[in-house]
Amino acid sequence: MSEILSMQNINKSFPGVKALQNVDFSVKKGEIHCxxxxxxxxxxTLMKILAGVYPKDDGEIYLQGEKVQITNPADAKRLGVITIHQELSLVEHLTVAENIYLGSYANPRFGFVSWKRLRQQAQALIDRLGIAIDVDTPVAELSMGHKQIVELAKALEGNAKIIIMDEPSTTxxxxxxxxxxxxxxxxxxxGITIIYISxxxxxxxxxxxxxTVLRDGKWVATREMSELDQASLTELIIGYKVEKQQRTSEQLHFPELLRAEALCTRHISxxxxxxGxxxxxGLYGLVGAGRTELLKALYGVDSLTAGEIRLDGKQIKIDSPSKAIRLGMGLVPENRKTxxxxxGLSVEENAxxxxxxxxxSGGVIKPGRIRSEIAEKIRELNVKTPDAQTLMGNLSGGNQQKVIISKWLIRQSKIILFDEPTQGVDIGAKQEIYKIIQKLxxxxASVIVASSEIGELQEICNRILVMFRGKIVGEFRDPQRQKEDILNHAVTGGTSLWNT
Structure with missing residues (x-):
């Protein structure tokens, strides 16, 4: 395959940070380059330079052998470089066809848009992708998967030669x-080339x-995927070998702390x-199985319509998150940003x-005690931040997650609920979060982890409960050896209620 893209000696600095240092990145035509x-x-940063969002400080960009200048997103689109961002750029109340041609409606005749022609052209683009979607459907009515397809159709409308896909599978x-x-x-x-970030x-x-692997703003390696396995790729990413703990299959006994009986809400039954x-x-299940909804019921976000919860043998009523917090619960939610x-608040204020x-003391807050404990938790959790006064929004996803966890450590919570704890964080941060959970x-402390990554649950959990259509359909006490049964229950609901 011939080379379609070459970025050579790319440098980019922000105040106090060298984001890219002499990075080389090349892509062959028609490949999927991760x-x-x-x-x-x-x-x-590298992809934003290619997309025209950031100007490079130094370096050169070549497309199909020709040197190009990309100074804004319009330049990138004109050259056939299209980015599909993690947060999709669709207008929910417009139709599929209107979204595909938004900002570039088909050439109007005599000053009028031919909506019939626009719909026909939009349908032809959707059909190229081999998925049945009616282009007259409002985008708000589509699944996340179909919304992603509409974004790809927009890229085709822009005559894409290279499509950059940033964490496309997150939702x-x-x-x-x-x-x-x-x-x-x-x-x-x-004939389209894909740059895939995940x-x-x-x-x-x-x-x-x-x-291609980058680390600390520098190029580390470009390899054929067939030359690597997960362990060797992880080592390239973080710069050291990850020694996975050997989990024993011995059945451990945990004295009961919390018991839920016949809980029902609008979403679980x-x-x-x-x-213990x-x-x-662990809570496992496919999207919509009810994992998040069960955590919300425990935390008082969703009201129970039936059932009871016992803590240390005593029946309790949790009708709000504030009540859950007072009872010793903490929640690390799926969407940490919202x-x-x-x-807009600092690390310290969030924590x-x-x-x-x-x-x-006596109704007066002691700032010195706060600063001391926050500093201790920043060190303990290895939060990478200039200081505790840094805005939370300026931290990476993994470090934001560690600050959110620190809230419940400082609160001294005895039950912590984690919903997709490592979603969108890198492999190094994942391992750190696993260690934090094990240390808790x-x-x-006791922990419930809801996750769509079965490998994650197998690595850290003592038991896994599988949910299907709002119900628990399986309990697995030796999860490392029961992957196929776990997956079967998640997909079909299983053939029996319990499989221990």
């Missing part, structure tokens, strides 16, 4: 991810031809389970938010 690195490695179900991969393969057949290593191995002291309990953190009463239970 780009990966820890948060802060420089991959997003997709497993079935939608498989459909996305099929469409990507179809685009490759049509923290999910299994996706890179499933679809990628080659991979007849859910019963127990959580010092246990890590539900777990206040990005101490639910625990101000711990630092008050070693110090006496």
């Amino acid at each position: 780009l990966i690195g820890a948060n802060g490695a420089g991959k997003s 997709l179900s497993e079935r939608e991810i498989r459909t996305l991969f099929t469409i990507i393969e179809e685009l490759i057949k049509q 923290h999910k290593l299994e996706e890179l191995f499933a679809i990628g031809d080659r991979v 007849d859910v019963s389970f127990s959580l 002291k010092g246990e890590i309990l 539900e777990g953190a206040i990005l 101490v938010l639910p625990a101000y009463d711990r630092f008050a 239970v070693a110090e006496g």
Whole structure:
């Protein structure tokens, strides 16, 4: 394959930070080239330079052998470089066809748009992707997978030669991810080149031809995917070998801390389970299975319509998050940016938010005690931040997640609920978060982890409960050896209620 893109000696600095240092990046025509690195490695900056969002400080860019200047997104689009961002750029109340041609409606005749011709052309673009979507459908009515397809159709309308896909599978179900991969393969057949950015290593191995690794703003390696395995790729990303802990299959006994009996809300039905002291309990299921909804019921976000919860043997009523917090619960939510953190506040303010009463004496807050404990937690959790006064929004995703976890450490919560704890964070931050969770239970806390990554739950959990259509359909006490049964229950609901 001939080279379609070459970025040579790219440098980019921001105040106090060298984001890219003499980075080389080249892509062959018609390949799926994966780009990966820890948060802060420089991959997003490099792609924003290619997309015309950031100007480069130094270096050269060549497309199909010709030197080009990309100074804004319009330049990139004109040259056939299209970016599909993690947060899609669709207008929900407009139709599929209107979104595809938004900003570039088909050439109007006599000053009028031919809506019939626009719909026909939009349908032809959708049909090229091999998926049945009615272009007159409002985007708001589409699944996340179909919205992703509309974004790809927009790229085709822009005569894309290179499509940059930034974490495209974050909000997709497993079935939608498989459909996305099929469409990507179809685009490759049509001569389009894909740059694929993802923290999910299994996706890179499933679809990628080659991979480029960045670390600390520098190029580390470009390899054929076939030359690597997950362990060797992880070592390239973080710069050292990850020694995975050997989990024992011995059945451990955890004295019961919490028991839920026949819980029902609008989204879950007849859910019963127990959580032991010092246990890590996993919740697995496909998108819509009810994992998040169960955590919300426990935390008082969703009201119970039936059932009861017992804590240390005593029946309790949790009708609000504030009540859950007072009872010793903490929640690390799936969407950390909108539900777990206040990005406009500092690290310190976020970390101490639910625990101000711990630092008050006679109704007066003691700032010195707060600063001391925050500094201790920043060191303990290895939060990478200039200082505790840095705005939360300026941290990477992994470091934001660690600050959110620190809230519940400072609050001294005894039950912590994690919803997709490593979503969108790099492999190095994942391992750090796993160690934090294991340290929490070693110090006496109990943890429930809801995740769509079965490997994650197998690595850290003592038990896994599988949810299907709002119910628990399986309990697995030796999860490392029961992957196929776990997956079967998640997909079909299983053939029996319990499989231990």
